[in-house]
Amino acid sequence: MADVTLTVDGKTITAPAGTLLLEACRKVGIEIPAFCYYPGLSLQAACRMCLVRIEKMPKLQTACTTPVAEGMIVSTETDEIKQARKAMLELVLANHPLDCPVCDAGGECELQDMTFKYGAGGSQFVEIKNHREEQQWSPVVFFDRPRCILCYRCVRVCNEGMDVAALGIQQRNVGSVIAPNDITSLDCEQCGMCIDICPVGALTSDTYRYKTRPWEMTHVGTICTHCGDGCKTTLGVRRSDDGMQIVRGDNRDKSGLNGEFLCVKGRYAFDFANSSERLTQPLVRQPNGEFATVSWEDAIKVVAKRFRAARDERGGRSIGVIGSTRITNEEAYLLQKIARSAFGTNNIDHHRTTDYVGIVRALDGQKNRFASIADAGSAPAILILGNDPTEQHPLLAWNVRTNVRHNGARIYLANHRKIKLHRQAKSFIQIPADGYEAFAHFLGGDEASSFGADAIALRDSLRQEQNLLIVFGSELRGTAISALVKFGFSLPDTKFACLGDYVNSRGAADMGLYPDLLPGYQPIHGNSAIRAEYGDGIPRESGLDLAQMFEAAARNELAALYVVGDDPVERLGIAEETLHNTFLVVQDMFMTATAKLADVVLPTANLYEKSGTVTNTFGDLQLVKKAADRAGVRTDLELIVRIADTMGEDVHTLVPFGKGVRADMGQSRGAQSGEADRHGIWLAAHNLEPKLSPFDPNALLDEIQRLVPGYDFDRLDLLGGTSQQVQPAGDGLIGISQLADRPDGILPSGDTLFTSGTLGHYSEKLNEVEVFQTKKSMVAAD
């Protein structure tokens, strides 16, 4: 739209016609106070804090609802305005309790800030304040009514942003009150967006309520460890008896690819890290069959000795390695590297939840066909096949809803269930659960398939689209994906996204946790830069996949199995006897079903306790920062390195550390003590990376960036906190199309909004929420 020119506080500014005065001012650094205005939500004009004087208008106007106009002359901070704002604050404070000293929001409360600024310290009111007891609305949401300033932000974010509409406003004037949808409780998605958006401490969360003060925590922005969307979550950590404990997950720092969004898991399901069930000492099974706690050195010696013996006596093919979908890229990369170059085996796999190989294969040779998750918030049209994003990819669902609300995006849905996103869809059709492949062919013009008139109409509209984003779940695999991609190519500039389930499912796939694929989906038997670099010790035949490893174990053909952060025994219902003659090493946080059968259990750190990178299911690469700490555990990276080292492998070949950077490590005592720390801080502050030790993930990231096709991102941008998109199907990929008949071995997790694989079992809060919401739906179904 055309620009208009106006004068604000004597300054001439320009802004596109239609811009709200408040936004136009913010853009040029003039801050107009606001409680009820919230970017991206509908306008409310309830709080009157944004009052400004506009010449020729009889009264003060609300800047949050007034569009800029040509020649407008505005003042934003005169005595008259200050007085008006102070008066508004007095009204807001009339019933507001004086409990800032114990209020969760204290120190980060917008009402405190405004009162401080406008000095509404006194009050004309002599009446006794209305008091109401705090109410618990759900296992996570509490409401402290007297603190509420009736800005309606919570109501709007729940209605418009979440499309849940669980909050309303009832009664009127001083009696007005925010009300939950189930009379005295909330029947909702429990996302906590309402809590985060509340400018005061009226809505609070059970996990954080009355626990600590904001300034007593360290705030670390890292990546949520649950679903494959990879939201940035800011963890508030605090010193505890055995390390650094997480007390809060939130999204005050809106700099991640998720903007202001977090779901129930990113916000509350960090408590597994604080669980008392965490393993903190290495365990080695004794001749009597019992576990004994041993020192780290001893445990690693046992592992290294047995791995070496297995390799030397029975060959690399007698060793199996199972990786995880929740470890970092660096760890996954190193795990396959040690498997291939130190153990000499291709028996490596992970829990596959979707067919990444299928999409990479279908997009072979194409450039820029992978969508970023940001595209879901801006694409003019989106086709979603399968999956239920509201339950399984909450951020994707949020982006889709926002895109519809703000840009009028056209959403096309085909699903075997009536998923909640149908409410945003331009067209929705229900197809049989086993009809996805046929539907993909139908889209491509296969007239033989029996889809009805509404499907034909949907296809006709799709054919008019350009810049279409096609998102599909694990319902589509292999040839179905090829058919879908073929259809996508018939339209101009289509992009694709394949939905996998866990935080680093995509990373595990990209890093080559496959028996037949090297990092970057390069076939094991071909020649590649990786093969050249690792040396030709890597076998050229494909190894065993996850299921085959257990079959081999049952036949006594697997001498050793190394499981890093997975619980295949529970997931696949493996019988105990299967592993009787296999030396089993498990790295995990908890005594999982697999760990129970192990010979050695090494307690590990989780994603919140380590650094590195992860890649979300869309291929957005992000930095993981260490937030918490637990005494007694080690990162998977450190353990892999230590095991290799103890086996006698050359650590410098495994991890290219210490190259090019030298640092004075200083002393641990005396005048120079802390030098290494200070040096580390200086390096970090200058976006430089020390890479001084073999446990430094940055050293491995160098190698990944150098060797893994698609991982040629901007390093400085990544370090600065901006997600980088990786495109593994870019140039340099070798012959993926040779792999057409590989078994897919996919087992979708079946997680809902309130579950999260094995990890979910150890989050008390998540379990509590699940029970709560399950009861609600049972009542509803009665």
Added chain:
Amino acid sequence: MSLTKISENPKPGSTIFSPELAARFDKLVTLYPVRRSALIPMLLYAQDEIGYVSDAAIAEIAQRLDLTVLDVRNVLSYYSMLRTNPIGKYNVQVCTNISCMVRGGQELFQHCKKRLGIGHKQTTSDGIFSLEEVECIGACSWAPAVQVNYDFHENLTPEAMDALLDEYRSKAGQ
């Protein structure tokens, strides 16, 4: 998740209202550019028929207008003349706003309290009368004024009030 409770969600087509009222609602929703504009009249008519706005009425109205139950409750709770609990057969609403106050409205209200033995927003044990102190009912020229259900009574004195109450009581017996 159950965003609207199925138990509160009557089957489409079935109604808890009389056939006449149901027909009236069917028409009403077609009269406005947006369906939800029919909400307030529907709540009023439902209250007239049932005596109050019951949970079942809320659920059916929500469904008829494609709103959530919460949406309906939000609006319902705003208006003091809409109620969610049964009251007496005759709702005696005594105005104590300015004009009525200077003409004895307050005394009239106190008199009613004593005479009926109940307070503001209470109901007599025989279920015949409810009493309410209300703001201006628009009959200032004939203050003090009282509204019983939809009927106005003006220029009242305690004696006239007694007669009025007697009259309603005998009507209730019929």
